[in-house]
Amino acid sequence: MTRYTDIAIIGGGLAGSITAAMLGKAGVSAILVDPHAVYPPDFRIEKISGPEQIGRFRRTGVADLALRRATLAPENWIARFGYVLDRAPVHQYGILYDALVAAVREEIPESVGRIVAKAAAITPGEDRQSVVLSNGETLSARLVVFANGLNVSLRHALGITRTITSPAHSISVGFDLEPVGRPAFPFPAMTYFQERAGARVPYVTLFPIGDRMRANLFAYRAVDDPWLRAVRRNPAETLDAALPGLRRITGDYAVNGEVKVRPADLIVTSGYRMPGVVLVGDAFCTTCPVTGTGSDKVFTDVERLCNVHIPRWLATDGMSEAKIATFYDDPVKIACDAWSLKKAWNFRSVSIGTGPHWLAQRWARFAVSLGRGVWHRLAGRPLSAYSSSSSSSSSSSLSSSA
Incomplete structure (x- = not known):
């Protein structure tokens, strides 16, 4: 037929x-x-976020139903070293x-x-x-x-044919994060950036999908790195080790449900x-x-x-x-x-590069986020670092090594 x-x-x-x-x-x-x-x-x-990305989706003419079913977070906290640098107004949809x-x-x-x-x-x-x-x-x-x-x-x-130009260019890890000892996290959504390049973890992004707080953790690691086994078996401990200041903002947390890991190659076609x-x-x-x-x-x-x-x-x-x-x-x-x-x-070079140039780039990004936070505060959006009384983690210094 x-x-x-x-x-x-x-x-x-x-x-x-x-x-x-x-x-x-x-x-x-x-x-x-x-x-x-x-x-x-x-x-x-x-996650679909930002005016450009949402605009591209809407230009297809089929975005409305998907965005209505997604969970909107109207504000995203930007944090590093255990401190909130900015509370950025966004349109961010988790689905x-x-x-x-x-x-x-x-x-x-x-x-x-x-x-x-x-x-x-x-x-x-x-x-x-x-x-x-x-x-x-x-x-x-x-x-x-x-x-x-x-x-x-x-x-x-x-x-x-396909050619892998960068095998395991990055690793994505997905899981649900839930607060311990409190009904909810204090932020609508948050992006928490790396504290040191040696951890090879550029950031974790936390955002709601329904009544869940979803976490997407990213790393630059080889597929046979023992870190991957550790994050599957003990995700909370691995997250603490990579981003020790995170609990200062989130308070105590636990990983709930399945941990999904996805390596991503960069591939070109001919x-x-x-x-x-x-x-x-x-x-x-x-x-x-x-x-x-x-x-x-x-x-x-x-x-x-x-x-x-x-x-x-x-x-x-x-x-x-x-x-x-x-x-x-x-x-x-x-x-x-x-x-x-x-x-x-x-992004990979800025996140894990060890030379003076990349160190300067990381501090420049930190300064930009901090400056935006100050501007939002002066414009009437109060910014205050959230410190959890239940967190056992010590606070990180803003002068810590990038």
Whole structure:
């Protein structure tokens, strides 16, 4: 059995689901292929924040339901060395990745076909692409959108290769944090930055998802570092050792539930310029979760593809390599990819670099946060360091080594 469509979308995570929703709303014939009828829990994007990132999401036209279901934190405390430097007004939305995907999928119109299967093989061409599915069906599409993240076997069969440019560039650790001896933490959300470069932990961010306080801890460690076993077995003790001043602000805390650990490689793709096939999101290239720019790349890729390029491609016959190249050469996409990659390398260097230059960079960032806090206080936003009477940790000095 062969089904015909204009667009076949391979992968139903965030990128694929947004693509399906956008095309469906625009009246474009599309079919979404993913092995999961309901997207399973996955430790990926858990927070959308800042006016630029939220703006990119809203430009897709499918953000409203997801943001309504997320938990808004209107203020984020910035802290280091056991002191609150600033209480920054923000719009920060916490939502688990599977819930985010589920909300976006609800935006997909019924006109978009959905097939619960895997793409097993694809034959690209200048006019139509043939996609063989694991359930025995075949799709005939003018364009195939690869939005299947790190699943590479199908792309390898097409001669698309991936190169790891920085293995285990960073490690992400996710868990729930709960206060001990008190009903709630004193902050709506908080980003607590490193106290010393040698800990190789740039920061932990704490933010609400429903009635839970979620923690995303980031580290620059090798995948065989004993630290990873320690954080899985004794997450609270490991967090204390890396950021000893944290309890001064949070008070006593305990880690609740499963600890999830995800190494992230930086990967670039080659051989992707071909007729009839386009790659978006992590299928094209990866970024570092420490910088929080992964969702920016997804939103930018999909918005440009669906709002700009696909309408132009469908307006004329064929789906040549020259057509597809206009997406990869889109200056907005190129700028976003370059910005994300630059942040990935710069944040790592600033966090763990040992030379005078990087030491100065860390103190400069500290001074900027402190200055913003003073400005907010003078503008009528009182700033006071919260000190827990129940905390047994000694306070850290602001003059401690960066």
